[in-house]
Amino acid sequence: VRNKTFHRLPPLSRRTILRGTLGTLGVAVGLPALESMLNTHGTAYAQEGAFPKRFGFFFWGDGVRLEHWNPATTGAGYQLSSALMPLANVKEYVSVVSGTEIRTQGQGHHNGQCAMATGAPYIQQDPNGAPYASTYAGPSIDQIVATSWAAQDPRPYRSLELGISERVNRNEGTTLNFFSHSGPDSPNPPEFDPRSVFDRLFTDGFVPGGSVPQAPDPRWALRKSVLDAVRQGAADLNPRLGKNDRLRLEQHLDGIRSIENKLTALENGQGPIALGCAAPTQPGDLPDPDDGEPLIERTDAMSDLLAMALTCDLTRVFTIAFSNGVSGTQFPEIGINTGRHGLSHDEGDDQPGMAASTVFIMERLATFLEKIKGATEGVGNVLDSAAILASTDVAEGLPHSLDDYPVLVIGKAGGGLVHPGIHFRSDGQNTTDIHFSVLSALGLPFTSFGAEDGESSTIIPALMA
């Protein structure tokens, strides 16, 4: 068993980048022991395993107002707080975990974002004029899951990365710019344009459920021969490359493999396709308001597309970055014309704008969750087989606090997660215990998550079914 995960690397050397940190190294892999842990709770897992499991992360920047966030009561049947009230229609699928703390050390936003995404300390970089700069030290949890599942049962798209607010911070390294990463300086940038997502998912060889199998398009095989030529060319070059470049190229070839998998799936007719799978309506242009962004419209459109992508089993892993840490997202819809990060620093008193914008963000999360709850699957819906984390880069924006961390654990994970949802109040345990619990609930054979102070191999029993 490889127990130690990736190591924190010294700053500033480009040599550090990527070395041994790409791919699945972010988590220790091995030990089927987890299976038995699962099975102490999890006979339901085996029975409900007919539908594929999904993993997602909904992330937003700059925290919450904790006094409006944490529910007043714990356990099942907890009372939704004012911040969480928008989630009323999906509450049975939502567990609130409060009271954990991020244990990695570093600059508030950077540390919190990396800890939530990777469970590890970030790599600090030369800011070159920016206030600060960093990149992730390893893959984010969505890519850890995607890599694991792609090896077992590749889907046409190994993961989807969607973004809602484009007003993210672009000059403090990749950390605050992107949620999903495959490794240091290797972000997976999100799509902001629903039309682009539609074109990718629902035009290239898309087969709706219940349709008559068609003869494979001869172009699919030809495209594979092209990719084969690309791969051979890369192999020719490989002996000239240093270790770093070989790793980078390997990452690129993973992407090529992903396209090949998609083409193979097309040729094989993709297997059984859910009857509910049908191409959604092609999204139109989003509005372009003068005083903000089409946050509501973009979330609506992306949620429709993602719900259908999950129904059609085009992918099983997704991230929705509503925003990231140190965001400039404004909310003119509710009278907030200051970027959310600026607001967290500048707003006095009880920070009503921070509270209101948290509610706005939860409304967007609710939109998405309600849409995938509407995606029926067997006698249930896609939320029954999904595990979705929702969290942010600091607990409270103003003090940049990393304790009493706001985290939601959503979905049943195919019977792995507690249902109906609970409010679990922790007494200061590591936030990454939540990540590890979710990976475990999904039946993934990892023995730990994160690194250094963020490393966890502890399950939170209350969260498990």
Next chain:
Amino acid sequence: MSTSTPHRALFLCLALCQCTGSISGERPGAGSEGDGSSTPGVSTGAFSPEPGALRKLTVAQYRNSIHDVLGPEIVVPEDLEADTSVNGYTAIAAAQGTISATAAEKFEAAAYDIAAQAMIEPLRSRLVACVPSATTDDTCARQALGSIGSRAFRRPLTETELGRFAGVAQTAAGVLGDFYQGMEFGLAAILQSVPFLYRVEVGEPDPKDSKRYRYTASELGSRLSYLIWNSTPDAELLTKVTDGSLLDTANLATQAKRLLASPRAKEGVATFHAERFGLANLAYLTKDANLFPQATDSLIVAMQQEVQELVADLVANQRDYRELLTGRSTFVNAELATLYGVTATGAGFSKVTFPADSPRSGLLTTAAFLAPNAGVQHTSPTRRGKFIRETILCQSIPLPPPGVVTVIPPDPTKKTMREKLSSHAVESSCAGCHAAMDPIGLAFEHFDAIGAYRETDDGALLDVSGSLDGTAFADARSLTELIAASPAASSCAVRSLYRYALGHVETPNEEAAITELSEAFSGAGHRFDALIAALAESPALRYAAPPEE
């Protein structure tokens, strides 16, 4: 349950508290040796290069390369993965980052889109000069793909590569029953290949000196062309690649001068400066819309363009690069003219000279500097000072210690930023670093959070005098004169170009090359084109370290 009450005791540090006294190392006021801009741990030894790298084409480089290789009429798909940035530079991210799975998918889609366009007349006849004798015509396919491929790969294709692409094209032609449809697949293979999507700059053993590693002729051609034109080598440069003559330093210098003399050099110069000054970030500028209704998207675009016009004017007219900081003219459109209180002539951008009593001069009084280095409502002298230290002078400021809350508590008795920031000087843990940033940042207090001039702040008169490392200045204009005259500012321009051109942050072993380039720069009257020409001849451009195992 709530932890919302900040620790007021920590308020007073507006971060950056690790400095003790003055900024460490070759820092302002730390001594008279050198130019004051080097990084700590400087090597005084001979230049020793770093290993090369695969350098992913940026979106602009991809688009330019497609146009140059296939034809300007190609409409390059918009839906490509956006560039990322590392250490402030896309050029560095491109040499370190990876291509994500989504990006690979988009490159695939773009390759077929472009290949289909290339096989439409009249472009098709230009790219496929031969007339195919049959649906599968190996000779004709090889001829066309060999010609396109060598432009795309910036070097002649190997026989293996040519056979591979022709094979793809032949198979596809056979399956689809059409020669040109087959060519589309051959072309799509070239356009998704690693030697097209990346500039391969990894070097080879130098036959003249077995201990040394050098860049190959084709790698030198790429380095030169993407540096100066931000695009692929043209036919003449490729000739020098193919016959190997580019390995000769004199030829390399001649080619550099030729590329620099072309109007296309404007794009390379603009791309570097956009990266150095973070102009792309302006697109995401956030200001309080109630306080600054004039901060529209079009004003932001104008801010970016102003800097590009300033730089282009300076470089094209071969003037002293230091005028970028001190020039009394700028370029404005109507919106920017309103912000600056000057009069624009004609539509679009025009050159205006500031009146003698205007507080504005050069880059540091443009909105492109003043607005992003400010808060959403208020100015931030600390951020403005930090930008000058780091981006203009290449001096790094230590990071704030963990746990510091960087909020200034509201205090109605303090009106100006000078008063508000005074706590930094009192708090000993903050004083060191803030002494390097706040005083020079306060020089710009006559410019509000979007860069408009103001006489007062919250009704209070402003004192914008101060000192830069011991030398007094009266206001922003005299400060910019001091900065421009400092060797640190000139060598910082060199250092920044070095990072951009080589795609990495220099190591101490590379300092000798930067020193040499800085001398060449000042020896040539600080002409930017002379600096690029010097870089082309520098060992930094020509030699690599062997790839790391």
